[in-house]
Amino acid sequence: MMPGGGEFIGGRVDHLPTPSLIVDIEALDRNLRALPALLSGTGIRLRAHAKAHKSAEIARRQIALGAVGICCQTVAEAEAFAAAGIADILLTNQIADAAKARRLASVPQDVRLGVCVDSQAGLELIASATPSRAWDIYVEVDVGGGRCGVTDPVAATALARNVTNLGLNFAGLQAYNGRIQHVPDLRKRQEAVMTTAAATRAYLDAFELEGLRCPIVTGGGTGTAAFDKACSTINEVQCGSYALMDADYLSLEMPAQSLFEPALTVLASVIAVAPGQAVLDAGLKALAFDSGMPLLRAFPGFAYCNASDEHGVIRAADGGALPSLGSRVELVPGHCDPTVALHRQIHAARAGVVEEVWPVLARGHW
Amino acid sequence: MMPGGGEFIGGRVDHLPTPSLIVDIEALDRNLRALPALLSGTGIRLRAHAKAHKSAEIARRQIALGAVGICCQTVAEAEAFAAAGIADILLTNQIADAAKARRLASVPQDVRLGVCVDSQAGLELIASATPSRAWDIYVEVDVGGGRCGVTDPVAATALARNVTNLGLNFAGLQAYNGRIQHVPDLRKRQEAVMTTAAATRAYLDAFELEGLRCPIVTGGGTGTAAFDKACSTINEVQCGSYALMDADYLSLEMPAQSLFEPALTVLASVIAVAPGQAVLDAGLKALAFDSGMPLLRAFPGFAYCNASDEHGVIRAADGGALPSLGSRVELVPGHCDPTVALHRQIHAARAGVVEEVWPVLARGHW
Numbered sequence: 001m002m003p004g005g006g007e008f009i010g011g012r013v014d015h016l017p018t019p020s021l022i023v024d025i026e027a028l029d030r031n032l033r034a035l036p037a038l039l040s041g042t043g044i045r046l047r048a049h050a051k052a053h054k055s056a057e058i059a060r061r062q063i064a065l066g067a068v069g070i071c072c073q074t075v076a077e078a079e080a081f082a083a084a085g086i087a088d089i090l091l092t093n094q095i096a097d098a099a100k101a102r103r104l105a106s107v108p109q110d111v112r113l114g115v116c117v118d119s120q121a122g123l124e125l126i127a128s129a130t131p132s133r134a135w136d137i138y139v140e141v142d143v144g145g146g147r148c149g150v151t152d153p154v155a156a157t158a159l160a161r162n163v164t165n166l167g168l169n170f171a172g173l174q175a176y177n178g179r180i181q182h183v184p185d186l187r188k189r190q191e192a193v194m195t196t197a198a199a200t201r202a203y204l205d206a207f208e209l210e211g212l213r214c215p216i217v218t219g220g221g222t223g224t225a226a227f228d229k230a231c232s233t234i235n236e237v238q239c240g241s242y243a244l245m246d247a248d249y250l251s252l253e254m255p256a257q258s259l260f261e262p263a264l265t266v267l268a269s270v271i272a273v274a275p276g277q278a279v280l281d282a283g284l285k286a287l288a289f290d291s292g293m294p295l296l297r298a299f300p301g302f303a304y305c306n307a308s309d310e311h312g313v314i315r316a317a318d319g320g321a322l323p324s325l326g327s328r329v330e331l332v333p334g335h336c337d338p339t340v341a342l343h344r345q346i347h348a349a350r351a352g353v354v355e356e357v358w359p360v361l362a363r364g365h366w
Numbered sequence: 367m368m369p370g371g372g373e374f375i376g377g378r379v380d381h382l383p384t385p386s387l388i389v390d391i392e393a394l395d396r397n398l399r400a401l402p403a404l405l406s407g408t409g410i411r412l413r414a415h416a417k418a419h420k421s422a423e424i425a426r427r428q429i430a431l432g433a434v435g436i437c438c439q440t441v442a443e444a445e446a447f448a449a450a451g452i453a454d455i456l457l458t459n460q461i462a463d464a465a466k467a468r469r470l471a472s473v474p475q476d477v478r479l480g481v482c483v484d485s486q487a488g489l490e491l492i493a494s495a496t497p498s499r500a501w502d503i504y505v506e507v508d509v510g511g512g513r514c515g516v517t518d519p520v521a522a523t524a525l526a527r528n529v530t531n532l533g534l535n536f537a538g539l540q541a542y543n544g545r546i547q548h549v550p551d552l553r554k555r556q557e558a559v560m561t562t563a564a565a566t567r568a569y570l571d572a573f574e575l576e577g578l579r580c581p582i583v584t585g586g587g588t589g590t591a592a593f594d595k596a597c598s599t600i601n602e603v604q605c606g607s608y609a610l611m612d613a614d615y616l617s618l619e620m621p622a623q624s625l626f627e628p629a630l631t632v633l634a635s636v637i638a639v640a641p642g643q644a645v646l647d648a649g650l651k652a653l654a655f656d657s658g659m660p661l662l663r664a665f666p667g668f669a670y671c672n673a674s675d676e677h678g679v680i681r682a683a684d685g686g687a688l689p690s691l692g693s694r695v696e697l698v699p700g701h702c703d704p705t706v707a708l709h710r711q712i713h714a715a716r717a718g719v720v721e722e723v724w725p726v727l728a729r730g731h732w
Contacts, residue, residue: 017463095637148645275517285703285704311513325487
């Protein structure tokens with residue numbers, strides 16, 4: 001029989017079957033407190049991005065520590081988090097499918113629900129599903145991310161006016177720039193935040209000229225929150241990765257006061273040892289590699305060199321002692337969001353003992 | 367409510383929610399027939415690698431077309447395929463954990479079960495779990511892959527002798543070289559197969575000298591099967607990707623008679639359109655990127671340029687007409703195995719209509 005989850009509670013992390021996803025509850029808690037502390041007194045509220053962790057338990061902790069609610073990236077996530085009792089959800093994405101608009105409209109009325117639009121056709125899809133619920137409509141604007149979003153202020157104000165004309169609630173702007181989150185150099189990232197803020201302000205100026213109020217201007221992320229708070233453009237940040245962190249975010253230069261720590265690891269076993277290398281049972285199906293290789297915890301001289309579906313080869317740069325056959329190694333993933341989505345559950349641990357097992361919600365769904 | 371699976375049967379593929387995994391049953395069937403045809407008369411048997419598709423339905427078709435059984439890469443896969451009625455399973459991997467050895471030993475006795483060992487410690491783990499079942503023990507040898515496997519013929523024969531001394535059934539050698547499967551140039555790949563065959567033969571010579579019979583020598587894959595059949599070293603191939611194929615394997619130069627075709631796609635929707643680009647709802651959580659970008663079907667002038675968690679940006683090299691908002695695009699993944707593992711189900715379609723929905727087994731499990 002395949003093991004499930006509950007039987008691991010109270011057991012040692014290093015007795016878990018591998019590869020397993022581990023969250024250190026104490027590190028998580030410090031991260032969850034560090035961001036509200038950073039934002040304290042700035043007037044910027046936090047709407048935590050739940051795509052990073054896909055966990056209702058983490059979302060509840062974020063809200064208990066002051067987040068106004070969560071962001072989701074898919075309709076399936078919105079459905080799953082609503083079913084888990086999260087009462088304020090913003091879908092930071094576009095809907096271009098009538099069936100998905102209807103599913104989103106079926107999220108219970110007692111959940112405050114927001115959704116983004118960046119085209120008249122998208123707005124009409126949402127409007128056609130509207131009779132069944134009230135929701136907040138955000139006009140997504142491209143502030144340099146080059147992905148979704150209206151690309152000029154005139155079109156943005158026209159779309160916002162159409163929101164109001166259709167009797168819907170225009171809630172503000174989705175002004176997220178994903179590109180700038182991962183700029184390694186602190187000063188260059190700060191400059192990129194200023195450029196993004198200027199682009200955002202151009203939209204806000206157009207809205208002011210038209211007499212359109214933007215109650216919420218939402219954007220920002222883990223990489224930029226420390227600078228976003230200094231600009232007077234956005235009043236809500238959408239940080240997600242700060243909760244769990246990953247090797248990519250850890251590699252960025254950060255101002256001292258915003259240091260988050262790695263709370264997420266993948267536990268792997270050494271399944272083979274050969275001269276100069278060891279083979280782990282965590283590869284492409286246990287770790288995301290899009291943002292670089294995972295880091296090895298407790299084996300600083302070793303590098304994860306090569307991944308296949310269920311194998312990872314590690315080698316010592318300096319010929320250091322290899323971990324022994326059957327021993328456990330913890331890896332900090334290169335990118336937390338897609339790594340979490342590979343696993344069915346999170347083993348939440350304190351001081352090396354599994355305290356809770358949290359399901360990963362809406363994985364592989366749409 | 368989240369859609370499940372059965373309600374899609376009989377509906378059009380392009381009405382599925384996105385991102386969805388699609389298998390074209392006719393292309394799959396041609397691939398499944400092409401490999402046995404290639405091997406016909408060579409005395410080489412096929413043991414299809416099920417890690418590529420994680421689908422009991424595809425495994426059953428492979429066996430119906432002559433495969434002796436399947437390979438799995440994890441204990442969870444072996445458990446799931448055994449539970450689905452697959453009667454001959456080889457775990458082409460090492461076990462370094464007593465609990466996993468016990469789980470493997472609990473696979474019902476009526477399943478013929480093989481497992482690999484490459485160390486005395488690994489062999490002893492298997493032996494300690496043995497009282498509960500009979501199984502075939504393969505000594506894994508490193509024939510150039512640089513991953514698992516005994517690295518010299520003397521150690522390999524000693525380990526095989528220990529298998530027999532422990533009263534276990536020594537079934538042969540696991541002699542797989544993953545590195546050479548993806549060599550783009552046909553002639554260089556053929557040379558690499560010859561080098562691998564020579565390395566394999568060195569082990570076989572040592573076994574012969576010691577008077578140890580190797581009934582099965584298993585290895586090879588989709589990239590090398592056409593050449594493996596010409597060498598008289600392995601008598602079983604472990605091809606997996608041939609069933610579904612992917613952009614990486616499609617990019618390899620192939621001899622005419624072994625051409626497999628893409629049977630696997632990810633259906634995505636266009637959720638935003640801007641000058642020169644469109645944004646799809648299939649990104650890092652719907653497609654694997656370790657072996658390169660996905661290819662767009664039916665939009666030959668377009669390239670998939672940039673992936674984030676739930677977004678993919680496509681651009682036209684030649685300024686061609688963009689797909690319209692809400693339209694569907696099919697993507698051929700860069701790497702089939704980890705792409706399948708991202709999805710909960712496969713939509714098996716014929717002529718654009720969903721005929722069956724197949725669960726993806728043992729995803730995110732260990």
